[in-house]
Amino acid sequence: MSATPGIADSKCVLVIGATAGIGRALAASIHSLPSKPTVVVSGRRQQRLDELCKTGLETIQFDANTDAKSLKAFVDDLLERYPQLDTIVFSAAVQQEFDFAKPETIDLKKFYSELNLNYVMIVTLITYLLPHFFKLGEQGQPCFIVPITSNLGIAPGAWTPCYSATKAALHSLSLSLNEQLKDTNVHIMEIMPPLVESELHDTAGNTGKVAKYWMPLEMFVHDVMEGLKRGDRTIAVGLSREQYERFEKGKEDVVHQTMEVWKTW
Template sequence: MPNISDSKCILVVGATAGIGRALAASLKALPSKPKVIVTGRRQERLDELAKQGFETVKADVNADRAGLKQFVDSVVSKYPDLDSVIFSAGIQHEFDFTKPESVNLDNLADELNTNYLAIVTMITYFLPHLLKVASTGQPAFIMPITSGLAIVPGPWVPCYCATKAALHSYSISLNEQLLDTGVHVIEIMPPLVESELHDHQGKSPSLSKVWMPLDEFTNKAMEGLKRGDTFVPIGMAAQGFEKFEKGKAEASHGAFMNMKKVTG
Protein backbone atom coordinates (compact mmCIF):
# COMPACT_ATOMS: atom_id res chain seq x y z
CA MET A 1 0.00 0.00 0.00
CA PRO A 2 1.54 3.36 -0.98
CA ASN A 3 2.09 5.64 2.00
CA ILE A 4 3.60 9.00 2.88
CA SER A 5 7.08 7.49 3.12
CA ASP A 6 6.94 7.11 -0.67
CA SER A 7 6.64 10.88 -1.12
CA LYS A 8 9.60 12.84 -2.42
CA CYS A 9 8.19 16.37 -2.21
CA ILE A 10 5.35 17.43 0.12
CA LEU A 11 3.52 20.75 0.30
CA VAL A 12 1.79 21.65 3.59
CA VAL A 13 -0.74 24.43 3.05
CA GLY A 14 -1.19 26.31 6.33
CA ALA A 15 1.94 25.28 8.22
CA THR A 16 3.00 28.30 10.27
CA ALA A 17 1.27 27.05 13.43
CA GLY A 18 -0.51 24.14 15.10
CA ILE A 19 -1.27 20.92 13.31
CA GLY A 20 0.20 21.98 9.98
CA ARG A 21 3.52 23.03 11.46
CA ALA A 22 3.80 19.91 13.62
CA LEU A 23 3.04 17.60 10.70
CA ALA A 24 5.52 19.43 8.48
CA ALA A 25 8.27 18.87 11.06
CA SER A 26 7.43 15.15 11.37
CA LEU A 27 7.33 14.72 7.61
CA LYS A 28 10.71 16.40 7.25
CA ALA A 29 12.10 13.94 9.81
CA LEU A 30 10.99 10.84 7.86
CA PRO A 31 13.87 8.47 7.02
CA SER A 32 13.02 8.95 3.33
CA LYS A 33 13.96 12.66 3.72
CA PRO A 34 11.29 14.24 1.50
CA LYS A 35 11.51 17.88 0.54
CA VAL A 36 8.87 19.73 2.60
CA ILE A 37 7.40 23.04 1.45
CA VAL A 38 5.33 25.10 3.87
CA THR A 39 2.93 27.96 3.27
CA GLY A 40 1.28 30.58 5.43
CA ARG A 41 0.35 34.24 5.66
CA ARG A 42 2.81 35.33 8.37
CA GLN A 43 6.23 36.09 6.93
CA GLU A 44 7.99 36.03 10.31
CA ARG A 45 6.78 32.45 10.88
CA LEU A 46 7.91 31.47 7.40
CA ASP A 47 11.33 32.98 8.08
CA GLU A 48 11.61 30.85 11.23
CA LEU A 49 10.73 27.72 9.24
CA ALA A 50 13.20 28.60 6.49
CA LYS A 51 15.98 28.63 9.10
CA GLN A 52 14.94 25.07 9.99
CA GLY A 53 15.49 23.90 6.42
CA PHE A 54 11.97 24.13 5.01
CA GLU A 55 11.13 25.52 1.61
CA THR A 56 8.64 28.37 2.18
CA VAL A 57 5.94 30.08 0.14
CA LYS A 58 3.85 32.99 1.39
CA ALA A 59 0.20 32.38 0.52
CA ASP A 60 -3.30 33.21 1.71
CA VAL A 61 -5.90 30.52 1.03
CA ASN A 62 -8.64 33.14 1.36
CA ALA A 63 -7.47 34.68 -1.93
CA ASP A 64 -9.77 34.83 -4.93
CA ARG A 65 -9.78 32.13 -7.59
CA ALA A 66 -7.19 33.89 -9.75
CA GLY A 67 -4.90 34.24 -6.74
CA LEU A 68 -5.20 30.56 -5.89
CA LYS A 69 -4.47 29.61 -9.51
CA GLN A 70 -1.36 31.79 -9.50
CA PHE A 71 -0.23 30.20 -6.24
CA VAL A 72 -0.68 26.64 -7.53
CA ASP A 73 0.99 27.37 -10.86
CA SER A 74 3.99 29.00 -9.16
CA VAL A 75 4.44 26.06 -6.77
CA VAL A 76 4.20 23.45 -9.52
CA SER A 77 6.61 25.43 -11.70
CA LYS A 78 9.19 25.81 -8.91
CA TYR A 79 8.77 22.26 -7.56
CA PRO A 80 8.09 19.93 -10.50
CA ASP A 81 8.76 16.90 -8.26
CA LEU A 82 5.82 17.81 -5.98
CA ASP A 83 3.79 14.64 -5.35
CA SER A 84 1.83 15.32 -2.15
CA VAL A 85 -0.27 18.15 -0.73
CA ILE A 86 -1.64 18.47 2.82
CA PHE A 87 -4.40 21.03 3.33
CA SER A 88 -4.14 22.22 6.93
CA ALA A 89 -5.33 25.83 6.71
CA GLY A 90 -8.57 26.51 8.55
CA ILE A 91 -10.50 29.01 10.66
CA GLN A 92 -13.24 28.59 13.23
CA HIS A 93 -15.90 31.00 14.51
CA GLU A 94 -18.68 30.64 17.04
CA PHE A 95 -22.19 31.64 15.94
CA ASP A 96 -25.29 31.94 18.12
CA PHE A 97 -28.37 31.71 15.93
CA THR A 98 -30.64 32.40 18.90
CA LYS A 99 -29.25 35.93 18.46
CA PRO A 100 -29.31 36.25 14.67
CA GLU A 101 -28.37 39.92 14.84
CA SER A 102 -25.02 38.84 16.30
CA VAL A 103 -24.17 36.50 13.40
CA ASN A 104 -21.32 37.97 11.38
CA LEU A 105 -22.02 36.86 7.81
CA ASP A 106 -18.58 37.99 6.64
CA ASN A 107 -17.01 35.58 9.13
CA LEU A 108 -19.35 32.87 7.93
CA ALA A 109 -18.34 33.45 4.30
CA ASP A 110 -14.62 33.46 5.21
CA GLU A 111 -15.06 30.18 7.09
CA LEU A 112 -16.81 28.54 4.15
CA ASN A 113 -14.19 29.77 1.70
CA THR A 114 -11.10 28.95 3.77
CA ASN A 115 -12.27 25.55 5.06
CA TYR A 116 -13.96 24.24 1.92
CA LEU A 117 -14.21 26.27 -1.28
CA ALA A 118 -10.54 27.29 -1.41
CA ILE A 119 -9.38 23.74 -0.70
CA VAL A 120 -11.55 22.21 -3.43
CA THR A 121 -10.37 24.96 -5.79
CA MET A 122 -6.70 24.27 -5.04
CA ILE A 123 -7.19 20.52 -5.38
CA THR A 124 -8.77 21.12 -8.79
CA TYR A 125 -5.77 23.22 -9.85
CA PHE A 126 -3.20 20.76 -8.43
CA LEU A 127 -4.77 17.66 -9.95
CA PRO A 128 -3.42 17.93 -13.52
CA HIS A 129 0.11 17.98 -12.09
CA LEU A 130 -0.52 15.21 -9.56
CA LEU A 131 -2.18 12.99 -12.17
CA LYS A 132 0.84 13.48 -14.42
CA VAL A 133 3.20 12.58 -11.59
CA ALA A 134 1.15 9.48 -10.75
CA SER A 135 1.16 8.37 -14.39
CA THR A 136 4.96 7.92 -14.11
CA GLY A 137 4.49 5.39 -11.29
CA GLN A 138 5.31 7.81 -8.46
CA PRO A 139 2.51 7.68 -5.87
CA ALA A 140 0.81 11.02 -5.28
CA PHE A 141 -1.28 12.08 -2.31
CA ILE A 142 -4.00 14.61 -1.52
CA MET A 143 -4.45 14.94 2.24
CA PRO A 144 -7.30 17.14 3.52
CA ILE A 145 -7.50 17.76 7.26
CA THR A 146 -11.13 17.69 8.36
CA SER A 147 -12.32 17.16 11.94
CA GLY A 148 -14.21 14.86 14.24
CA LEU A 149 -16.79 17.65 14.16
CA ALA A 150 -17.49 16.66 10.56
CA ILE A 151 -19.11 13.55 12.02
CA VAL A 152 -20.57 14.71 15.33
CA PRO A 153 -21.27 18.46 15.09
CA GLY A 154 -20.47 20.90 17.88
CA PRO A 155 -23.48 23.27 17.93
CA TRP A 156 -21.37 26.16 19.26
CA VAL A 157 -19.42 26.20 15.95
CA PRO A 158 -22.18 25.13 13.53
CA CYS A 159 -20.73 26.55 10.33
CA TYR A 160 -17.24 25.19 11.03
CA CYS A 161 -18.77 21.73 11.45
CA ALA A 162 -20.70 22.13 8.20
CA THR A 163 -17.57 23.09 6.25
CA LYS A 164 -15.67 20.12 7.62
CA ALA A 165 -18.61 17.79 6.89
CA ALA A 166 -18.62 19.08 3.32
CA LEU A 167 -14.88 18.47 2.97
CA HIS A 168 -15.26 14.99 4.46
CA SER A 169 -18.00 14.08 1.98
CA TYR A 170 -15.99 15.54 -0.89
CA SER A 171 -12.92 13.54 0.18
CA ILE A 172 -14.85 10.27 0.01
CA SER A 173 -16.10 11.07 -3.49
CA LEU A 174 -12.72 12.34 -4.67
CA ASN A 175 -11.00 9.19 -3.46
CA GLU A 176 -13.54 7.09 -5.34
CA GLN A 177 -13.08 9.03 -8.58
CA LEU A 178 -9.27 8.82 -8.36
CA LEU A 179 -9.18 5.16 -7.33
CA ASP A 180 -7.32 3.89 -10.40
CA THR A 181 -5.15 6.93 -11.09
CA GLY A 182 -2.31 6.55 -8.61
CA VAL A 183 -3.42 9.71 -6.78
CA HIS A 184 -4.42 8.67 -3.26
CA VAL A 185 -6.68 10.62 -0.91
CA ILE A 186 -5.87 10.40 2.81
CA GLU A 187 -8.25 12.25 5.12
CA ILE A 188 -6.84 13.27 8.50
CA MET A 189 -9.58 13.70 11.11
CA PRO A 190 -8.39 15.36 14.34
CA PRO A 191 -10.27 15.54 17.63
CA LEU A 192 -9.99 18.72 19.70
CA VAL A 193 -6.23 19.36 19.54
CA GLU A 194 -3.92 21.88 21.19
CA SER A 195 -3.91 24.71 18.66
CA GLU A 196 -3.99 28.47 18.07
CA LEU A 197 -7.28 27.88 16.24
CA HIS A 198 -9.21 28.80 19.39
CA ASP A 199 -7.11 31.75 20.58
CA HIS A 200 -9.29 34.46 19.01
CA GLN A 201 -12.35 32.97 20.75
CA GLY A 202 -10.69 33.31 24.15
CA LYS A 203 -11.33 29.60 24.76
CA SER A 204 -7.80 28.21 24.74
CA PRO A 205 -7.24 28.30 28.56
CA SER A 206 -10.39 26.27 29.26
CA LEU A 207 -10.01 23.96 26.27
CA SER A 208 -6.43 23.18 27.27
CA LYS A 209 -7.88 21.03 30.06
CA VAL A 210 -9.50 18.64 27.58
CA TRP A 211 -7.72 18.90 24.23
CA MET A 212 -5.28 16.31 22.93
CA PRO A 213 -1.67 17.49 23.19
CA LEU A 214 -0.29 18.41 19.79
CA ASP A 215 2.63 15.97 20.02
CA GLU A 216 0.30 13.06 20.78
CA PHE A 217 -1.95 13.94 17.88
CA THR A 218 0.99 14.32 15.49
CA ASN A 219 2.44 10.93 16.42
CA LYS A 220 -0.90 9.21 15.85
CA ALA A 221 -1.48 11.04 12.56
CA MET A 222 1.95 10.04 11.30
CA GLU A 223 1.22 6.40 12.15
CA GLY A 224 -1.84 6.51 9.89
CA LEU A 225 0.03 8.32 7.11
CA LYS A 226 2.85 5.78 7.23
CA ARG A 227 0.30 2.96 6.95
CA GLY A 228 -1.33 4.66 3.98
CA ASP A 229 -4.78 4.62 5.60
CA THR A 230 -7.55 6.26 3.57
CA PHE A 231 -9.01 7.71 6.80
CA VAL A 232 -6.91 8.75 9.78
CA PRO A 233 -9.42 9.53 12.59
CA ILE A 234 -7.79 10.14 15.96
CA GLY A 235 -9.03 10.15 19.54
CA MET A 236 -12.69 11.16 19.87
CA ALA A 237 -12.84 11.49 16.08
CA ALA A 238 -11.99 7.79 15.81
CA GLN A 239 -14.87 6.94 18.15
CA GLY A 240 -17.32 8.96 16.06
CA PHE A 241 -15.94 7.47 12.86
CA GLU A 242 -16.37 3.93 14.16
CA LYS A 243 -19.94 4.58 15.32
CA PHE A 244 -21.34 6.64 12.45
CA GLU A 245 -19.08 6.35 9.39
CA LYS A 246 -18.16 2.67 9.16
CA GLY A 247 -19.24 1.34 5.79
CA LYS A 248 -20.01 4.74 4.25
CA ALA A 249 -17.06 4.69 1.86
CA GLU A 250 -17.92 1.16 0.77
CA ALA A 251 -21.55 2.18 0.19
CA SER A 252 -20.33 5.15 -1.84
CA HIS A 253 -18.20 2.81 -3.94
CA GLY A 254 -21.19 0.57 -4.60
CA ALA A 255 -23.35 3.52 -5.61
CA PHE A 256 -20.62 4.79 -7.93
CA MET A 257 -20.24 1.40 -9.60
CA ASN A 258 -24.01 1.13 -10.08
CA MET A 259 -24.16 4.60 -11.59
CA LYS A 260 -21.39 3.66 -14.04
CA LYS A 261 -23.35 0.61 -15.13
CA VAL A 262 -26.51 2.63 -15.63
CA THR A 263 -24.87 5.47 -17.53
CA GLY A 264 -22.38 3.33 -19.44
Protein backbone atom coordinates in the same frame (compact mmCIF):
# COMPACT_ATOMS: atom_id res chain seq x y z
CA MET B 1 8.02 1.23 -2.65
CA SER B 2 5.60 -0.35 -0.16
CA ALA B 3 2.46 -2.21 -1.43
CA THR B 4 0.16 0.57 -0.21
CA PRO B 5 1.81 3.89 -0.97
CA GLY B 6 2.26 6.18 2.01
CA ILE B 7 3.96 9.37 3.03
CA ALA B 8 7.41 7.74 2.89
CA ASP B 9 6.94 7.62 -0.90
CA SER B 10 6.51 11.40 -1.12
CA LYS B 11 9.35 13.40 -2.59
CA CYS B 12 7.91 16.88 -2.19
CA VAL B 13 5.16 17.92 0.22
CA LEU B 14 3.33 21.25 0.58
CA VAL B 15 1.60 22.01 3.87
CA ILE B 16 -0.94 24.83 3.61
CA GLY B 17 -1.22 26.42 7.07
CA ALA B 18 2.03 25.32 8.70
CA THR B 19 3.09 28.27 10.84
CA ALA B 20 1.34 26.81 13.90
CA GLY B 21 -0.34 23.80 15.45
CA ILE B 22 -0.98 20.59 13.56
CA GLY B 23 0.38 21.80 10.20
CA ARG B 24 3.70 22.92 11.68
CA ALA B 25 4.16 19.73 13.70
CA LEU B 26 3.27 17.51 10.74
CA ALA B 27 5.63 19.43 8.44
CA ALA B 28 8.50 18.85 10.91
CA SER B 29 7.70 15.13 11.26
CA ILE B 30 7.43 14.60 7.50
CA HIS B 31 10.70 16.50 7.01
CA SER B 32 12.47 14.17 9.45
CA LEU B 33 11.41 10.99 7.61
CA PRO B 34 14.37 8.85 6.49
CA SER B 35 13.16 9.37 2.88
CA LYS B 36 14.02 13.09 3.32
CA PRO B 37 11.26 14.69 1.23
CA THR B 38 11.39 18.38 0.40
CA VAL B 39 8.81 20.04 2.65
CA VAL B 40 7.33 23.38 1.66
CA VAL B 41 5.36 25.24 4.33
CA SER B 42 2.97 28.13 3.89
CA GLY B 43 0.99 30.55 5.98
CA ARG B 44 0.59 34.29 6.35
CA ARG B 45 3.03 35.06 9.19
CA GLN B 46 6.44 35.79 7.65
CA GLN B 47 8.29 35.80 10.97
CA ARG B 48 7.16 32.24 11.67
CA LEU B 49 8.08 31.21 8.13
CA ASP B 50 11.57 32.67 8.66
CA GLU B 51 11.94 30.53 11.80
CA LEU B 52 10.81 27.42 9.89
CA CYS B 53 13.23 28.22 7.06
CA LYS B 54 16.10 27.93 9.57
CA THR B 55 15.02 24.33 10.27
CA GLY B 56 15.50 23.36 6.61
CA LEU B 57 11.94 23.80 5.37
CA GLU B 58 11.11 25.67 2.18
CA THR B 59 8.65 28.51 2.74
CA ILE B 60 6.01 30.40 0.78
CA GLN B 61 4.08 33.27 2.32
CA PHE B 62 0.51 33.01 1.09
CA ASP B 63 -2.94 34.02 2.27
CA ALA B 64 -5.00 31.05 1.09
CA ASN B 65 -8.31 32.78 1.85
CA THR B 66 -8.55 34.18 -1.65
CA ASP B 67 -10.29 33.79 -5.00
CA ALA B 68 -9.85 31.21 -7.77
CA LYS B 69 -7.67 33.48 -9.92
CA SER B 70 -5.12 34.02 -7.13
CA LEU B 71 -5.19 30.31 -6.27
CA LYS B 72 -4.46 29.45 -9.93
CA ALA B 73 -1.52 31.89 -9.97
CA PHE B 74 -0.29 30.32 -6.71
CA VAL B 75 -0.41 26.80 -8.21
CA ASP B 76 1.34 27.90 -11.43
CA ASP B 77 4.16 29.52 -9.45
CA LEU B 78 4.35 26.57 -7.04
CA LEU B 79 4.70 23.97 -9.80
CA GLU B 80 7.32 26.04 -11.57
CA ARG B 81 9.37 26.11 -8.36
CA TYR B 82 8.58 22.54 -7.29
CA PRO B 83 7.81 20.41 -10.37
CA GLN B 84 8.25 17.30 -8.22
CA LEU B 85 5.44 18.31 -5.81
CA ASP B 86 3.43 15.14 -5.16
CA THR B 87 1.64 15.79 -1.86
CA ILE B 88 -0.54 18.52 -0.43
CA VAL B 89 -1.68 18.74 3.19
CA PHE B 90 -4.58 21.11 3.87
CA SER B 91 -4.15 22.31 7.44
CA ALA B 92 -5.22 25.98 7.24
CA ALA B 93 -8.64 26.62 8.75
CA VAL B 94 -10.44 28.98 11.07
CA GLN B 95 -13.15 28.23 13.60
CA GLN B 96 -15.74 30.94 14.25
CA GLU B 97 -18.73 30.92 16.58
CA PHE B 98 -22.21 31.86 15.29
CA ASP B 99 -25.46 31.94 17.29
CA PHE B 100 -28.54 31.54 15.10
CA ALA B 101 -30.76 32.13 18.15
CA LYS B 102 -29.55 35.74 17.70
CA PRO B 103 -29.63 36.16 13.91
CA GLU B 104 -28.85 39.88 14.19
CA THR B 105 -25.38 38.89 15.44
CA ILE B 106 -24.54 36.70 12.44
CA ASP B 107 -21.79 38.33 10.42
CA LEU B 108 -22.36 36.74 7.01
CA LYS B 109 -19.10 38.11 5.64
CA LYS B 110 -17.28 36.18 8.36
CA PHE B 111 -19.41 33.11 7.60
CA TYR B 112 -18.61 33.20 3.86
CA SER B 113 -14.93 33.80 4.58
CA GLU B 114 -14.79 30.71 6.81
CA LEU B 115 -16.57 28.70 4.12
CA ASN B 116 -14.01 29.86 1.58
CA LEU B 117 -10.86 29.07 3.57
CA ASN B 118 -12.08 25.80 5.09
CA TYR B 119 -13.72 24.35 1.98
CA VAL B 120 -13.91 26.31 -1.30
CA MET B 121 -10.16 27.06 -1.36
CA ILE B 122 -9.39 23.36 -0.89
CA VAL B 123 -11.70 22.26 -3.72
CA THR B 124 -10.13 24.92 -5.95
CA LEU B 125 -6.52 23.94 -5.25
CA ILE B 126 -7.31 20.26 -5.72
CA THR B 127 -8.91 21.03 -9.09
CA TYR B 128 -5.84 22.96 -10.25
CA LEU B 129 -3.34 20.40 -8.90
CA LEU B 130 -4.95 17.21 -10.16
CA PRO B 131 -3.68 17.38 -13.80
CA HIS B 132 -0.12 17.66 -12.42
CA PHE B 133 -0.70 14.80 -9.97
CA PHE B 134 -2.16 12.61 -12.74
CA LYS B 135 0.96 13.22 -14.84
CA LEU B 136 3.30 12.30 -11.98
CA GLY B 137 1.09 9.34 -11.12
CA GLU B 138 1.32 7.96 -14.65
CA GLN B 139 5.11 8.24 -14.36
CA GLY B 140 4.95 5.96 -11.30
CA GLN B 141 5.08 8.60 -8.56
CA PRO B 142 2.23 8.16 -6.05
CA CYS B 143 0.60 11.47 -5.17
CA PHE B 144 -1.34 12.32 -2.02
CA ILE B 145 -4.11 14.71 -1.10
CA VAL B 146 -4.34 15.08 2.68
CA PRO B 147 -7.45 16.94 3.88
CA ILE B 148 -7.75 17.61 7.60
CA THR B 149 -11.33 17.33 8.81
CA SER B 150 -12.59 16.90 12.40
CA ASN B 151 -14.86 14.90 14.68
CA LEU B 152 -17.06 18.03 14.39
CA GLY B 153 -17.56 17.05 10.75
CA ILE B 154 -19.23 13.85 11.98
CA ALA B 155 -21.38 15.35 14.77
CA PRO B 156 -21.37 19.16 14.59
CA GLY B 157 -20.30 21.47 17.39
CA ALA B 158 -23.47 23.57 17.42
CA TRP B 159 -21.61 26.68 18.69
CA THR B 160 -19.48 26.61 15.55
CA PRO B 161 -21.97 25.66 12.82
CA CYS B 162 -20.10 26.95 9.77
CA TYR B 163 -16.84 25.24 10.80
CA SER B 164 -18.68 21.97 11.42
CA ALA B 165 -20.43 22.19 8.05
CA THR B 166 -17.13 22.83 6.23
CA LYS B 167 -15.57 19.79 7.89
CA ALA B 168 -18.60 17.64 6.99
CA ALA B 169 -18.36 18.91 3.41
CA LEU B 170 -14.63 18.19 3.26
CA HIS B 171 -15.18 14.71 4.65
CA SER B 172 -17.88 14.04 2.06
CA LEU B 173 -15.63 15.37 -0.70
CA SER B 174 -12.82 13.10 0.51
CA LEU B 175 -15.11 10.06 0.19
CA SER B 176 -16.12 11.09 -3.34
CA LEU B 177 -12.54 11.78 -4.41
CA ASN B 178 -11.41 8.47 -2.99
CA GLU B 179 -14.03 6.69 -5.12
CA GLN B 180 -13.49 8.75 -8.29
CA LEU B 181 -9.67 8.49 -8.16
CA LYS B 182 -9.57 4.79 -7.31
CA ASP B 183 -7.96 3.81 -10.59
CA THR B 184 -5.33 6.54 -10.52
CA ASN B 185 -2.09 6.92 -8.61
CA VAL B 186 -3.55 9.82 -6.58
CA HIS B 187 -4.44 8.82 -3.03
CA ILE B 188 -6.59 10.49 -0.39
CA MET B 189 -5.47 10.28 3.24
CA GLU B 190 -8.02 12.13 5.37
CA ILE B 191 -6.88 13.14 8.83
CA MET B 192 -9.67 13.45 11.42
CA PRO B 193 -8.30 15.04 14.60
CA PRO B 194 -10.12 15.22 17.93
CA LEU B 195 -9.58 18.35 20.08
CA VAL B 196 -5.81 18.88 19.82
CA GLU B 197 -3.40 21.38 21.40
CA SER B 198 -3.05 24.29 18.94
CA GLU B 199 -3.83 27.97 18.31
CA LEU B 200 -7.13 27.21 16.54
CA HIS B 201 -9.27 28.13 19.53
CA ASP B 202 -7.50 31.43 20.24
CA THR B 203 -9.91 33.42 18.09
CA ALA B 204 -12.80 32.59 20.40
CA GLY B 205 -10.63 33.56 23.37
CA ASN B 206 -11.28 30.23 25.04
CA THR B 207 -7.94 28.44 24.79
CA GLY B 208 -7.80 28.37 28.60
CA LYS B 209 -11.06 26.42 28.75
CA VAL B 210 -10.31 23.85 26.07
CA ALA B 211 -6.69 23.27 27.08
CA LYS B 212 -7.96 20.98 29.85
CA TYR B 213 -9.46 18.63 27.28
CA TRP B 214 -7.18 18.65 24.27
CA MET B 215 -4.85 15.88 23.16
CA PRO B 216 -1.17 16.84 23.37
CA LEU B 217 0.10 17.73 19.90
CA GLU B 218 3.07 15.37 20.08
CA MET B 219 0.87 12.36 20.87
CA PHE B 220 -1.56 13.28 18.07
CA VAL B 221 1.17 13.73 15.46
CA HIS B 222 2.76 10.43 16.43
CA ASP B 223 -0.52 8.58 15.68
CA VAL B 224 -1.11 10.53 12.47
CA MET B 225 2.40 9.82 11.15
CA GLU B 226 1.84 6.08 11.66
CA GLY B 227 -1.34 6.33 9.56
CA LEU B 228 0.33 8.44 6.88
CA LYS B 229 3.21 5.95 6.63
CA ARG B 230 0.75 3.06 6.24
CA GLY B 231 -1.17 5.04 3.60
CA ASP B 232 -4.43 4.81 5.57
CA ARG B 233 -7.45 6.24 3.76
CA THR B 234 -8.83 7.69 6.98
CA ILE B 235 -6.67 8.58 9.97
CA ALA B 236 -9.10 9.19 12.83
CA VAL B 237 -7.53 9.73 16.25
CA GLY B 238 -8.93 9.68 19.81
CA LEU B 239 -12.56 10.87 20.00
CA SER B 240 -12.65 11.10 16.20
CA ARG B 241 -11.79 7.39 16.04
CA GLU B 242 -14.70 6.59 18.40
CA GLN B 243 -17.14 8.69 16.36
CA TYR B 244 -15.80 7.33 13.10
CA GLU B 245 -16.35 3.74 14.31
CA ARG B 246 -19.88 4.63 15.47
CA PHE B 247 -21.18 6.68 12.54
CA GLU B 248 -18.87 6.42 9.54
CA LYS B 249 -17.58 2.86 9.32
CA GLY B 250 -18.80 1.11 6.19
CA LYS B 251 -19.67 4.34 4.36
CA GLU B 252 -16.89 3.80 1.82
CA ASP B 253 -18.57 0.56 0.70
CA VAL B 254 -21.91 2.34 0.31
CA VAL B 255 -20.25 5.13 -1.71
CA HIS B 256 -18.69 2.49 -3.96
CA GLN B 257 -21.95 0.55 -4.40
CA THR B 258 -23.91 3.73 -5.18
CA MET B 259 -21.31 4.72 -7.77
CA GLU B 260 -21.53 1.28 -9.40
CA VAL B 261 -25.34 1.64 -9.64
CA TRP B 262 -24.96 5.20 -11.03
CA LYS B 263 -22.68 3.86 -13.80
CA THR B 264 -25.51 1.63 -15.03
CA TRP B 265 -28.01 4.51 -15.39
